[in-house]
Each structure stands twice: as C-alpha cells, then as structure tokens.
Amino acid sequence: MRIALFAQCMYSPWIEWIKNNSLLLSQELSQKIDVEIISHKPNELLEDANLRGLKIHYLLRLSENKIIQFFYFIAWGLRSLFFIYWRGIKLICVQYIEISFIMPMFFLTLCKRDTSFIVTIYSTDELEHRYKLLTLKLLRFKIKKIVIISEYLRGALIDLWFKDADIEYIPLSYDKKRYLNFAKFKNRDKKLILFSAWPIKEAWSFFMVDLAKIMPDYNFIFAMRKFNKKSEDELGLLNEYIKKNWVKNIEIRRNIEKMEVLLGEVWCLVLPLQDINVNMLIPVALLEAMARWTICFVSDLPNLELLVEDKVNAIVFKKNDLFALKKKIDKFVIDETISESAHKFWNLYPDYKNIWEKYFSLFEKIEWST
Numbered sequence: 001m002r003i004a005l006f007a008q009c010m011y012s013p014w015i016e017w018i019k020n021n022s023l024l025l026s027q028e029l030s031q032k033i034d035v036e037i038i039s040h041k042p043n044e045l046l047e048d049a050n051l052r053g054l055k056i057h058y059l060l061r062l063s064e065n066k067i068i069q070f071f072y073f074i075a076w077g078l079r080s081l082f083f084i085y086w087r088g089i090k091l092i093c094v095q096y097i098e099i100s101f102i103m104p105m106f107f108l109t110l111c112k113r114d115t116s117f118i119v120t121i122y123s124t125d126e127l128e129h130r131y132k133l134l135t136l137k138l139l140r141f142k143i144k145k146i147v148i149i150s151e152y153l154r155g156a157l158i159d160l161w162f163k164d165a166d167i168e169y170i171p172l173s174y175d176k177k178r179y180l181n182f183a184k185f186k187n188r189d190k191k192l193i194l195f196s197a198w199p200i201k202e203a204w205s206f207f208m209v210d211l212a213k214i215m216p217d218y219n220f221i222f223a224m225r226k227f228n229k230k231s232e233d234e235l236g237l238l239n240e241y242i243k244k245n246w247v248k249n250i251e252i253r254r255n256i257e258k259m260e261v262l263l264g265e266v267w268c269l270v271l272p273l274q275d276i277n278v279n280m281l282i283p284v285a286l287l288e289a290m291a292r293w294t295i296c297f298v299s300d301l302p303n304l305e306l307l308v309e310d311k312v313n314a315i316v317f318k319k320n321d322l323f324a325l326k327k328k329i330d331k332f333v334i335d336e337t338i339s340e341s342a343h344k345f346w347n348l349y350p351d352y353k354n355i356w357e358k359y360f361s362l363f364e365k366i367e368w369s370t
Contacts, residue, residue: 173351
C-alpha cells in the first residue's frame with residue numbers, strides 16, 4: 001500500500017505539535033506501508049530527529065507576498081498533482097486543513113478521479129475559516145473519513161453534513177519515550193510554578209502576572225518553546241505589564257528545547273488555555289506535565305472537561321477567578337495523590353503504536369472498498 005500524506009514538516013513554533021504528530025505517525029506507518037510525505041519547502045532545513053528515514057518531498061512553497069503566493073498555490077499544487085500521478089497514489093491523508101494543501105486537493109479531485117481523502121481535523125480554527133469550511137463541503141463526497149483528535153469536534157462536523165459513522169476519533173499524542181526514565185519528585189521546588197500560555201494578553205499571560213502578584217511566596221516560570229518576531233513584540237508588552245505591576249517573582253524562559261527537563265524542576269503547571277486558544281483542543285503541555293507526575297491546574301473549558309477529572313488527575317478552575325485559583329493552588333499543590341493519578345492517566349493514554357494502527361485500519365478499509 002502507498003499513501004501520500006500532506007503534512008506540516010517545517011513549522012514552528014505554534015504548530016510544532018501538529019508537525020511532530022504527523023512525523024511520529026509517519027515513522028510508525030512507514031514500517032508497514034509506503035508513505036510519501038508532501039510538505040512546504042523550508043527556507044532553512046533544521047535538524048530534527050523526527051525527520052530521519054522519512055520520504056519527505058518539499059513540493060509546496062510559501063511566500064509573504066500575496067501575488068507570489070497565489071502563483072505558488074497553482075504552480076506547486078500542479079507539481080503535487082503530477083507527483084501523485086507519477087507515483088500512482090490513490091489514497092491521500094491530509095494532516096490539518098492548511099491553505100496550501102487546498103489547491104492540490106481540488107486538482108486531484110478534478111484530474112484524478114480515483115483519489116480518496118482522509119482528513120485529520122486538529123482545531124476549531126479549521127471549522128471557522130470560510131475557505132476551509134467551503135473546502136470540506138465541496139470535497140465531502142471525496143473525503144472517506146474525517147479523523148478528529150478530540151470528541152469536542154464531532155458535533156461541528158455533523159453540522160457540516162458529515163455522517164457520524166464517517167467521523168473517527170483518534171487522539172493526538174507525542175513522543176512518550178522522552179518521559180519514561182525520570183524520578184517522580186527528585187530535586188523539585190514546591191514553590192516553583194510553571195505557567196503555560198502565549199505571551200499575548202488575550203492568551204491570559206497577563207493573568208499570570210496578576211496571579212504572581214497575589215502569590216509573592218511562589219516563583220513562576222513563564223516558558224515558551226520557540227517563537228517568531230511577532231511573539232517577540234508581544235513579549236515586550238508582557239514585560240512592560242510585569243514592570244508596571246512591580247512583580248518580581250516571574251522568570252521568562254525562551255526557546256525551551258527539553259520541556260521534560262523543565263517539568264522535572266517545577267511542582268505544578270497552570271494552564272489557562274484561554275478562549276482564543278481553545279482550538280488547541282488537547283494541549284500537549286498538559287500531557288507532558290502528567291507524564292512527569294506534575295500537578296496540573298487547568299481552566300474549565302469544555303474541551304478539557306473531556307480530558308481531565310477535577311480533583312482526581314488535575315484541578316479545574318474558573319479561568320477568570322484569580323483568587324479562587326490562588327486558594328486551590330495553596331490547598332492542592334502538595335497533594336501527591338493527584339500527581340499519581342495524573343501519571344496513571346498519561347500511562348494509559350494512547351501512544352503512536354495504538355494511533356498508527358487505527359490509521360492503518362482506516363487505510364485498509366478504504367483501499368478495500370475502492
């Protein structure tokens with residue numbers, strides 16, 4: 001069996017989790033089937049262990065110039081079509097409705113009638129943009145299965161006239177091997193709190209500053225994996241707000257490469273996961289923290305209610321109630337039974353062995369039916 005997988009293999013920072021999910025999935029799938037990955041051509045090819053051994057074809061390009069980008073959509077979309085024709089591929093797996101994947105999908109639909117699609121939906125963002133909604137509606141007859149990473153997405157897809165039987169829940173995972181060999185509470189500081197959010201105000205980073213101000217006995221780490229020039233400007237606004245409020249107990253760490261190490265230093269994680277970021281659906285930071293026996297305080301957004309159980313494997317707080325969160329941190333920050341339950345939840349959470357088998361089962365059914 002041979003498939004083409006449209007995936008984001010070059011992006012960071014904010015969709016790094018989509019990229020890694022696609023690559024780790026491909027690593028597993030390639031042991032059983034022939035996987036040809038189609039992605040964007042990066043300006044600079046970065047070292048990434050997850051890329052090794054994979055057949056990645058940089059057949060798409062991006063440009064900040066809208067006129068050039070329109071040309072790229074057509075020219076590189078045709079290039080993807082010719083490649084898939086040449087390889088005789090009939091099954092296309094699309095990881096995320098990226099705008100540059102849409103033109104190849106339409107070309108394949110019009111020019112290669114034996115093509116079938118499996119589309120993975122990662123976020124509510126994909127169901128809000130009109131051009132993405134239109135793509136899903138127009139190509140509905142070619143999409144054999146819609147994969148969702150959270151059951152939170154099912155209702156919205158049914159509203160788009162997809163049948164419930166054609167919607168398959170396969171959760172997002174991450175590289176669990178990185179989290180297997182760490183002691184539970186070695187060298188941890190019970191007064192050290194990790195705060196996970198974007199630096200912009202709408203992402204509730206200012207909420208962290210307000211929380212740190214009323215909890216002077218604790219130290220807060222605001223950690224970001226990687227970010228671009230826009231995020232640098234937003235971080236400047238956050239630093240101004242910190243100085244304006246005379247908050248001294250916040251440390252900002254940037255370009256975090258080994259989150260598993262940082263999670264071994266802190267005692268708990270605060271994850272507001274604000275409304276504009278609900279499109280993340282399953283925050284990888286939460287799963288990583290649970291893997292490290294870290295007590296997690298998460299906001300009461302509906303997508304998280306499907307993932308955590310209050311006072312069992314995490315503590316749920318109302319995202320706009322600062323003082324209630326402070327009380328919960330003071331009360332539960334030393335409750336090691338919650339961290340034990342969090343680790344058990346992570347241990348039972350699907351890894352890529354389970355996930356790739358589910359994808360492979362879908363591929364087999366579609367190939368057999370066509």
